Amino acid sequence: MPSLKDLKNRISSVKSTRKITKAMQMVAAAKLRRAQESAEAARPYTERFNAVLGQLAASAGGADNAPLLLKGTGKDDVHMLVVMTSERGLCGGFNSSIVKLAKTRIEALKREGKTVKILTVGKKGREQLRRDYGSLMVGHVDMSAVTKLGYADAASVAKDLLGRFGAGEFDVATIFYAQFLSVISQKPTAQQVIPAAIEAAPDTSASTLYEYEPGEEAILAELLPRGVATQIFAALLENAASEQGARMSAMDNATRNAGDMIDKLSIEYNRTRQAVITSELIEIISGAEAL
Numbered sequence: 091m092p093s094l095k096d097l098k099n100r101i102s103s104v105k106s107t108r109k110i111t112k113a114m115q116m117v118a119a120a121k122l123r124r125a126q127e128s129a130e131a132a133r134p135y136t137e138r139f140n141a142v143l144g145q146l147a148a149s150a151g152g153a154d155n156a157p158l159l160l161k162g163t164g165k166d167d168v169h170m171l172v173v174m175t176s177e178r179g180l181c182g183g184f185n186s187s188i189v190k191l192a193k194t195r196i197e198a199l200k201r202e203g204k205t206v207k208i209l210t211v212g213k214k215g216r217e218q219l220r221r222d223y224g225s226l227m228v229g230h231v232d233m234s235a236v237t238k239l240g241y242a243d244a245a246s247v248a249k250d251l252l253g254r255f256g257a258g259e260f261d262v263a264t265i266f267y268a269q270f271l272s273v274i275s276q277k278p279t280a281q282q283v284i285p286a287a288i289e290a291a292p293d294t295s296a297s298t299l300y301e302y303e304p305g306e307e308a309i310l311a312e313l314l315p316r317g318v319a320t321q322i323f324a325a326l327l328e329n330a331a332s333e334q335g336a337r338m339s340a341m342d343n344a345t346r347n348a349g350d351m352i353d354k355l356s357i358e359y360n361r362t363r364q365a366v367i368t369s370e371l372i373e374i375i376s377g378a379e380a381l
Contacts, residue, residue: 094366097359101352108348114180115341122273122334128239129270129327136324143286143317146310159252159314162285163261168205170228170260170284171195172251174267174325175215176333177234182343184268184276184336185214191278192266196223207260211247211326228259239330244323251322252315255284267325268332274339276332281325283318 092100147160173192175185192208192215199206208223210216211231220227231247251263263284268276281287 092358092362094359094362097355097362101355101359104348104352104355108345108352111341111344111348115338115345118334118338118341122331122338125327125331125334126270129324129331132324132327136320139317139320143310143313146313147286157311157314159255159284159318160286160310163258165261166204168207168260168262169199170207170209170251170254170263172209172211172247172263172265172283172322173215173219174265174329175210175212175218176329177213177232179214180340181333181337182340184333185212185218187276187278188266188268189215189218191280192219193222195264195266195280196226209251209254212329228254239326241319241323244326245319247326248315248319248322251284252318260284265322265325267329268336270328270331270335273335276336279325279328281321283321286314286317 171192173188175188179185196206196208206223206226208219208227209229209231210219210227212233216227216230229250231250233243236243254260255263262282264280264282266278266280269279271277
């Protein structure tokens with residue numbers, strides 16, 4: 091049985107931990123609001139941008155001179171997986187869910203005889219993947235110094251990815267991130283960005299109203315690299331909101347668990363203290379009767 095001093099020290103320690111988790115929960119809640127607004131504000135632009143690309147690709151996708159980012163290399167032998175996670179932990183299963191989805195894709199591609207390369211964005215994903223797939227990792231983007239996520243951060247990742255594609259290092263690129271649904275729900279998502287996986291517009295009749303100058307192929311050659319950066323930026327924004335939502339939920343659970351532990355320890359402390367007092371009273375009474 092632990093002593094009163096041990097129980098008292100443990101209660102004090104858990105109370106200090108509860109203060110920390112409560113503070114982290116409040117900070118995550120404040121950051122979540124800004125991150126959620128940014129992610130939701132980016133969705134209409136991304137959807138409209140993809141719609142424009144879809145209209146252009148519908149008329150230029152079959153052309154022989156279509157951009158390489160649209161038609162691809164004609165092969166799918168080498169796959170580049172861009173796994174985007176957070177730089178910090180204490181956010182529940184946020185990072186693990188993304189890494190799990192990436193590992194599932196890696197194993198599926200390896201069974202098909204494909205070559206897999208991994209580019210990580212965020213320290214936590216790199217740490218988890220390095221244990222099992224260190225030989226497949228070809229690069230890492232450090233985002234620890236980024237205080238406010240901006241388009242330039244996504245553009246640097248896209249520049250690295252496009253440079254590797256231009257050098258012929260891979261045929262297909264897929265990004266992995268968590269789509270923000272709510273504070274308690276984040277959906278791990280895999281999205282192909284190279285070659286551009288553009289859904290056809292549901293109604294292409296309106297496209298006849300537009301005349302493109304200098305031409306669909308030239309415009310696509312300019313817009314497709316920007317489209318890769320746009321998709322990466324939207325994914326990073328979704329990741330940022332998902333991370334704060336997951337951290338807020340995790341710290342809320344930790345705070346409540348700390349409170350439950352304090353209650354249990356307090357009961358054990360009171361029982362132990364009562365037992366000590368009872369024992370001392372018995373000793374006093376026994377000594378008095380002996381006299």
